[in-house]
Amino acid sequence: MARVYVIANQKGGVGKTSIAVNLSASLAHYGRRVLLVDLDPQGNATTGAGVDKSEIERSVYDVLLGECDVGASRRRVEGGFDVVGSNRDLAGAEVELIGMDKREYRLRTAIDAVRADYDFVVIDCPPALNMLTVNGFTAADAVIIPMQCEYYALEGLSDLVGTLRKVKQNLNPAIEIEALVRTMYDPRSTLTVQVSDELKRHYGDKVFDTVIPRNIRIAEAPSFGKPVLLHDPASKGAQSHLAFARELLERSGHAVA
Ligand code: ADP
Ligand code: MG
DSSP states (O other), X not given: OOEEEEEOOSSTTSSHHHHHHHHHHHHHHTTOOEEEEEOOTTOHHHHHTTOXXXXXXXXXXXXXXXXXXXXXXXXXXXXXSEEEOOOGGGGGHHHHHHTSTTGGGHHHHHHHTTGGGOSEEEEEOOSSOSHHHHHHHHHOSEEEEEEOOOTXXXXXXXXXXXXXXXXXXXXXXXXXXXXXXXXXXXXXXXHHHHHXXXXXXXXXXXXXXXXXXXXXXXXXXXXXXXXXXHHOTTSXXXXXHHHHHHHXXXXXXXXOO
16 A cells, blocks of 8 residues: 655645656655656756646546546556656635535545555645645555754744644644755755754754755756656765665665665
């Protein structure tokens, strides 16, 4: 049965989508069956995984509104994983969900139906703590939080932790923070090192050893519709994403061949 990860941070531009796409590709590289779900109306994970978002017939929007199931909306991409894509249609879902029954559980119900098909489900969230993100939290077993080691990062993190506490109390008692992953990491910056140390003091071993460096190959890969692993497998960017996936697998007791 799949373990479901939600990639969340209410800040934009911290590397959520990049982690979602590249973690999916890296887990697939290690032979795992992976489903990537794009929960952001911007559809960047969709494009980054190689799906043309203007051509999606059935998106995560249709899944959330109960108009189709995951099986009818997923498609296989070159990276060797499945994607349920998203596009602008999803921006309306927030309002449309308001009147719906069990609106916080719609993604969970849809994913539960395909849990047996996968080892991992990876959900990419919008940069907000809204009803879409709440659907992601409710559907997930664990949260992966990408963060840049900047001055305001810790403040943002305590808001996120507060929201997760409420989700745990009211909607999904099983949810846990599994990983804090430092992205766009620059070890030459004193501030990065200070914030990083602070992070470890507060969150201990939730902070993964693997860091994702700032790397041009990671930034340019989405314009080719490819995970960095297919764009330039030898790059530091691709190798760091593989290392992150390995750390995640090893910590959760999976052997990595
Ligand atoms: P979010 O989903 O949190 O908004 P993205 O993953 O879209 O963040 O990243 C924001 C921008 O930074 C994108 O242009 C992305 O390609 C780039 N980016 C993400 N991670 C890295 C990295 N490790 N090195 C360089 N650029 C990165
Ligand atoms: Mg994003």
